[in-house]
Amino acid sequence: MATQELGQQPAIAGLESGDLGAASWVDEIPDAHRRPLRRWMWVGAGLTASTLVVGGITRLTESGLSIVDWAPIVGSIPPLNDADWQEAFARYQQYPEYVKIRPDMTLSEFKQIYFWEYLHRMLGRLIGVAFLIPFILFWIRGYLTGPMFRRVGLLFALGGLQGLMGWYMVSSGLVDRPDVSQYRLAAHLLLAITIFGCCLWFGNDLLDRQRLQLSAASRTFMTRALVVVGALLMIQIFWGALVAGLNAGFILNTFPLMNGSLLPPQGWSHDPVLINLFENLATVQWMHRLLATVLLLSGIALLLIIRRNPSLATFQRWGALLAGMIAVQYGLGILTLLSHVRIGLGVAHQLVALAIVGVLLTFLHQIRRSTPEPIVRASSPRHS
Numbered sequence: 118m119a120t121q122e123l124g125q126q127p128a129i130a131g132l133e134s135g136d137l138g139a140a141s142w143v144d145e146i147p148d149a150h151r152r153p154l155r156r157w158m159w160v161g162a163g164l165t166a167s168t169l170v171v172g173g174i175t176r177l178t179e180s181g182l183s184i185v186d187w188a189p190i191v192g193s194i195p196p197l198n199d200a201d202w203q204e205a206f207a208r209y210q211q212y213p214e215y216v217k218i219r220p221d222m223t224l225s226e227f228k229q230i231y232f233w234e235y236l237h238r239m240l241g242r243l244i245g246v247a248f249l250i251p252f253i254l255f256w257i258r259g260y261l262t263g264p265m266f267r268r269v270g271l272l273f274a275l276g277g278l279q280g281l282m283g284w285y286m287v288s289s290g291l292v293d294r295p296d297v298s299q300y301r302l303a304a305h306l307l308l309a310i311t312i313f314g315c316c317l318w319f320g321n322d323l324l325d326r327q328r329l330q331l332s333a334a335s336r337t338f339m340t341r342a343l344v345v346v347g348a349l350l351m352i353q354i355f356w357g358a359l360v361a362g363l364n365a366g367f368i369l370n371t372f373p374l375m376n377g378s379l380l381p382p383q384g385w386s387h388d389p390v391l392i393n394l395f396e397n398l399a400t401v402q403w404m405h406r407l408l409a410t411v412l413l414l415s416g417i418a419l420l421l422i423i424r425r426n427p428s429l430a431t432f433q434r435w436g437a438l439l440a441g442m443i444a445v446q447y448g449l450g451i452l453t454l455l456s457h458v459r460i461g462l463g464v465a466h467q468l469v470a471l472a473i474v475g476v477l478l479t480f481l482h483q484i485r486r487s488t489p490e491p492i493v494r495a496s497s498p499r500h501s
């Protein structure tokens with residue numbers, strides 16, 4: 118890769134330090150402080166990804182409504198003896214999921230579903246602790262400069278919101294229809310991905326990686342292209358969450374046709390017609406297929422543009438990785454559908470979505486912190 122150290126760059130007229138993305142504020146952080154701060158962010162991203170996986174298992178094993186109250190501190194203590202278990206089970210039995218769907222459930226079956234929801238909530242709490250304790254220590258030691266402080270403040274705000282959102286989602290399943298709202302599930306998933314993305318971005322800010330040297334045109338093009346692919350990816354993830362939230366992956370388990378047609382059967386039967394895109398199971402699944410195809414084509418198009426343009430040669434590997442991962446995810450989605458959502462496949466499909474977000478953000482970050490190529494002016498012809 119054609120790279121050069123920022124420190125070796127000649128000063129370029131008209132370029133303020135803010136133009137270099139993270140350069141200005143990160144350079145003020147001593148090297149010895151950067152590494153622990155960076156690790157802190159990586160741990161945050163890793164824990165968020167783990168919580169997301171366990172959240173996926175919780176949903177797919179239909180365990181998410183087993184703990185029917187929200188007690189952020191006291192709730193850390195699980196049932197410890199028979200009497201506690203009987204009490205937790207009795208509380209669960211008062212809610213529609215037990216009454217309408219699982220009236221035959223035994224205590225040992227209840228313990229299994231309780232396990233996943235409990236683990237999911239405990240991981241959520243662990244993330245809180247993994248941020249709070251280092252935050253206090255770094256603060257006392259003076260590691261947190263203003264911009265870093267604001268970034269961590271944002272993470273705390275998002276984390277708190279996610280805790281509330283999780284409960285808001287669970288509470289939607291404790292009413293008459295024992296299934297959580299697909300919109301709240303989507304908000305919960307997108308918020309988790311935002312927290313993961315922020316940790317990753319801030320961690321990347323703190324990396325002492327060599328900077329790419331890019332022309333202004335390449336930088337602008339690549340930024341725009343990745344923002345477009347990223348926006349498509351987030352919209353696709355939103356529809357994926359709708360598919361998951363509505364259990365729409367359990368119907369029409371054929372590909373590429375749906376009941377022999379390219380269009381969703383009875384896909385426009387709800388009124389008003391637009392609501393079909395969000396609430397009609399067949400249409401929601403169809404949208405997810407359609408957007409997946411658009412996303413895959415945009416990933417391939419970006420790769421082709423990179424390959425054909427010598428000034429973008431540096432990005433060939435990144436482009437191939439991004440397009441390749443989208444293709445893998447496409448295949449995984451098909452397998453998930455054909456298997457009537459086998460748990461392992463469903464979880465892998467969710468995890469690869471997160472990995473694509475990670476690759477795209479790291480790719481974009483490299484572009485945002487690139488340094489401008491010095492402009493080489495053609496020399497005027499000499500007359501001897």
Ligand code: HEM
Nearest residue numbers: 173354357358360361366409446447450451454463467470
């Ligand atoms: C290529 C880009 C794709 C992305 C980024 C993507 C992303 C996602 C996401 C984030 C979810 C929600 C997972 C969860 O909350 O647990 C999901 C669910 C789902 N996706 Fe995709 N998907 C893609 C392609 C596909 C394709 C091509 C198919 C099938 C034709 C598919 C089928 C499904 C199914 C059946 C579910 C529901 C799984 C469940 O109930 O857990 N996906 N997708």
